Amino acid sequence: xxxxxxxxxxxxxxSYSSGDESDNCVEVADGVPGIIPVRxxxxxxxxxxxxxxxxxxxxxxxxxx
Numbered sequence: 001x002x003x004x005x006x007x008x009x010x011x012x013x014x015s016y017s018s019g020d021e022s023d024n025c026v027e028v029a030d031g032v033p034g035i036i037p038v039r040x041x042x043x044x045x046x047x048x049x050x051x052x053x054x055x056x057x058x059x060x061x062x063x064x065x
Contacts, residue, residue, distance in 0.1 A: 006037055006048055013041060028056075 011027040025041040029048075036056040039048040051059075 004032060004035070004037070004050065006032070009037060011037075011039065011041075011044070 006029065009029040009032070011029050013025045013027050027039050027041045027044075029037040034053055035050045036053055037048045037050055038056075040046060
C-alpha cells in the first residue's frame with residue numbers, strides 16, 4: 001500500500017459551505033496524483049479518506065444531479 005504525506009497539503013472547503021466559520025464541512029485537497037484526499041474540517045489532524053480520482057469524479061457528477 002502506498003503512503004501519502006499530506007502534511008503540506010492545501011485543503012479547501014466546498015463553495016457550498018455556509019461560510020459561517022462553523023467548521024462543519026468536508027474538505028478536499030487537490031494536487032495529489034490519482035487520488036482526492038477528503039477530511040472532516042472539525043478534525044483537521046485526524047485521518048483523511050483517500051478516494052480514487054475517477055471515483056471522486058463520479059461522486060461529484062452524482063451529487064450535481
